[in-house]
Amino acid sequence: MKPLRIGMLTPSSNTVLEPVTTQMLKDLPDVTVHFSRFKVTAIGLDAAALSQFDDRPMLAAAELLADAKVDVIVWNGTSAGWLGLDSDRSLCARITQATGVKASTSVLALFDVMRRRNERQIGMVSPYTSDVQQAIVESFSNEGVEIICNQHLGIRDNFSFSQVTRETITEMIAKLVPSQPDSIAVFCTNLAGAPIVEQLEQTYGIAIHDSVATAIHGAMSTVGYDFTRVSGFGKMFD
Template sequence: MKEPKKIGMLTPSSNTILEPVCSRMLNDLPEVTCHFSRFEVTKISLEQDALRQFDFEPMLRAAELLAHAEVDVIAWNGTSGGWLGFDVDRELCSQITKVTGIPATTSMLAQLEAFAENDVKTCHLVTPYIPEINERIAKQYREHGIEVLRMEGCSQTVNRSFSLVDYDRIEGMIKSVSALPADALSIVCTNFPAINRAEYYEQTYHMTLYDTIAVVLWQALKMVDINPRSIKGWGRLFTG
């Protein structure tokens, strides 16, 4: 029997959003399955204890466990490259492939690829993060040719709390930034429930939503030769 393609996801330990979202997105695609490996992440800030959570060693251990399942690609379904630097994500992918022999990507690198493929030059940024994190993400975007016009955040640092931000607050942030036209709406955080209303936000605020959960699955599907257009009901990224 031919096995389905297998996507491995590295997952923050306190994340409760990305696993059910990815499972629902793939529900009608029997030709691909998603598998998860966690490592400790509980806090998002620029303090040293928070930054140390993204040292490569625990991430590589989690990647090796995914390799036991003989997954076809390993994706870091997280956004730390936004404040640590996209080059850190590139090095992480290189190390994962060196250790496991499996191609790798990350949410932030997938965001860049999606922007490039759709000729995005300007965006608005919405996150649950503190302003200092948002500023670093905007700086990374700028260095890669993407100008952040407006940004909004919730000023939270506890990763578990990100999943509990209510939809009214999320919509308020999206409404605020979208008063100014931009090529894209960038939602950065893989423990943030905005993705669940992707099509509503796109139709209401007239911008394509690039959510970091969606983009990494979009790129991982391409890496295993599955057409992302097979995904229905999760926004224009999958229909363009």
Template sequence: MLTPSSNTCLEPVTYGLLRGAAGTVSAHFARVPVTRIALDSGSDAQFDPVPMLAAARQLADAKVDVLVWNGTSGSWLGVERDRKLAAALTEATGVPATTSTLSLLDACAAYGVTRLGLALPYTRDVADAIVAEYAREGLECVLAEPFGEDDNEAFARIPAADVARQVEAAATDGAQAVAVVCTNVHGAFEAERLEQALDIPVFDSVTATLWNALRLAGAAPSWSGFGTLLRDGALRAEVQSVLTGLLSATGADRTTFRVDLPAHGLHVDLTAGEALGEGVRSIRRDASLDQRRLNTVEWLEAERRALVQPHFRDAPNPPQALIDVYGVNAQMLSPVQTGGAMTGWISVHSMRERAWSAADQEALAAATAVLTERLS
């Protein structure tokens, strides 16, 4: 972890979160000079990659499995800048790398978040720059009034109860999740309670950074007590990766996965993941149908094999809403089974009638095998 020098939050919080790892993971830190957050050249200069690369080379001597810029500067200086920084860290050390901003974006992708509430300690101009930068990444933002601080050390002295109230204020106007954007703000240990009260994910920056670092290190977490990201996020991200690959392999318009996993807060009436072609409408948050009672799903339950439909002129018939509302005219469905039960299924949708090729069906079978193994 490359850490801002004036940060007093992220190290103790990271160690607190790592209680869930039961001693199997260790975190190591190096500091780089950062004291003030503003939109000027003096503040920007603090985030020069040169001292970060020097610190990263020292951390690499400890044979770490992943390197992280544990700061959110990319949120206002530019996400592309963080992508280049992560690449430079890896080039200099041979170690996989990411940043806090990239981790928050990865969390949003894993949960299909397109409208994000923001809880920020910064001045309003920095907050507005973050809203604009996230918009370039496809995220509409609901901005709670920022705390208006520019002293990085002072961020950690904002009471956690005040941070929680700011999160609540950001969880409005259709926000699908809220992000606490700063690694020197105490939001991590509020996330679980807030999620239960607000019924949407709360992505704290320190938590998101650790979550993504663990994924890159091959130690995907599934720990309770710290919110959905550490408990369910690794599974969600893996599902999303499988669906994105399947969408590409088949040239379909939409892929989804529905599954009953109560321990991970997943039920088939809402998708666990979805990948979309350009301009295709999302079905992710539509829970209007009793999925288990659909004709096609009952067929899957009885047959326990893939259903390949180049058109919908033959039984089993899909729900009419799939055609009328979402424009689907052909699909493939594949059951995912664990312990003898059909736990869920993958759907591959086309907006036009099409003959699904052998390669398409092989790609579906491969995706089904991956998710079956993951759930077993």
């Protein structure tokens, strides 16, 4: 199979997505991942926090990835959750226009997965504050997906998301299971959810879609790569 080079746009304070991505792809020697950062330190709905997701620094980071001749560029972040999916659709179009490289995002890939699996009522685990979480609920509703149950931690500092333990993530997911959602989204690329997804899917019988994993799924799907070669990280790769 032709080698695949994936470019990832990464929040500057994220310490989870790079090692988790590397772990997920360790058995695929024909796939390499290359990262480019731009400044993101806090998640909120105030002007300062929202301005971090201006297209200009993201496009500058994407242009650096294009220098590495990557086959696809992925925004490995969840900002479209509170900004609306049109923000990611516009970003992908602008990345391709500026670089000539196909583009995807973690959030757009999540919706592709949910549509393919006919999942319309979901649960969500996130580290975000209540106002951000509510904005996500509304954004998903606008796209035809109802978040029927959620757990969030009320954290604003982006680096601190990475300090949330697997035990805490597991407990949050367990609290959503009785609501019987079609699936559960671990919605933040700085939460270390992907390594525990397969075990929890087996325990609860519910698909769990981690945001780092959906970024990889989106990258592969965008260029027609066989994503079923990824194993051990959730039903989305079946």
